[in-house]
Amino acid sequence: MAKALCERNNSKRMSYIDWDEYFMAIAFLSAKRSKDPCTQVGACIVNNDKRIVGIGYNGMPMGCSDDEFPWNKGSCTSLDAKYLYVCHAEVNAVLNKNSSDVKDCTIYVALFPCNECAKVIIQSGIKTVIYMSDKHSHKVVTIASKRMFDAAGVTYRQYIPKNQKIEIDFSDINWNEMSQLPQTPTKPED
Ligand SMILES: [Zn+2]
Numbered sequence: 001m002a003k004a005l006c007e008r009n010n011s012k013r014m015s016y017i018d019w020d021e022y023f024m025a026i027a028f029l030s031a032k033r034s035k036d037p038c039t040q041v042g043a044c045i046v047n048n049d050k051r052i053v054g055i056g057y058n059g060m061p062m063g064c065s066d067d068e069f070p071w072n073k074g075s076c077t078s079l080d081a082k083y084l085y086v087c088h089a090e091v092n093a094v095l096n097k098n099s100s101d102v103k104d105c106t107i108y109v110a111l112f113p114c115n116e117c118a119k120v121i122i123q124s125g126i127k128t129v130i131y132m133s134d135k136h137s138h139k140v141v142t143i144a145s146k147r148m149f150d151a152a153g154v155t156y157r158q159y160i161p162k163n164q165k166i167e168i169d170f171s172d173i174n175w176n177e178m179s180q181l182p183q184t185p186t187k188p189e190d
Contacts, residue, residue: 023044023130024044024159025166030042030044030056031110034057035060037071040057041057041109042056042109043056044107044109045097046107053097054094054095055093055096057092059086061085061087064085069082070085089109090107090109090121103127106128108130109129109130110131110132115148119148127154130157130159131156
């Protein structure tokens with residue numbers, strides 16, 4: 001039935017997700033890789049051609065075992081709390097870039113960047129921040145971020161989702177139909 005409808009209908013599908021939804025959803029999907037039991041944050045950097053050039057999530061630096069370093073909250077200066085060790089999503093996204101630089105790019109991030117990430121965002125040349133939540137707006141780290149962004153000409157805006165949920169269902173693909181596709185003939189061994 002669905003296939004017959006697809007064949008008859010010559011106009012494009014209208015329920016596709018828009019660019020902002022797509023990139024914010026990728027930031028949220030990346031956050032699911034985080035081992036932090038309390039706060040999972042993802043970030044996605046996009047250039048002016050709408051190409052993704054960096055993705056990151058909050059995690060321990062390379063070589064610093066997820067199982068050995070602390071994940072608990074506590075004093076920001078405590079050696080037994082996570083704060084001194086964890087790399088934030090924004091920093092990881094900049095460092096993971098697959099282009100020569102991220103100048104004039106946009107970063108999508110779930111939480112408004114802290115002051116340390118704001119410095120990295122500014123210094124890397126990113127020009128726009130699109131965030132989902134500003135729940136720490138009263139904290140000095142966020143106030144300092146905004147002060148730096150304003151001075152450096154980095155614009156920021158909150159993303160208001162059109163849909164509360166975007167579901168990914170691996171069964172959307174009809175595997176049975178795919179398995180009936182003709183097999184590519186294998187080359188005889190040389
Ligand atoms: Zn940060």
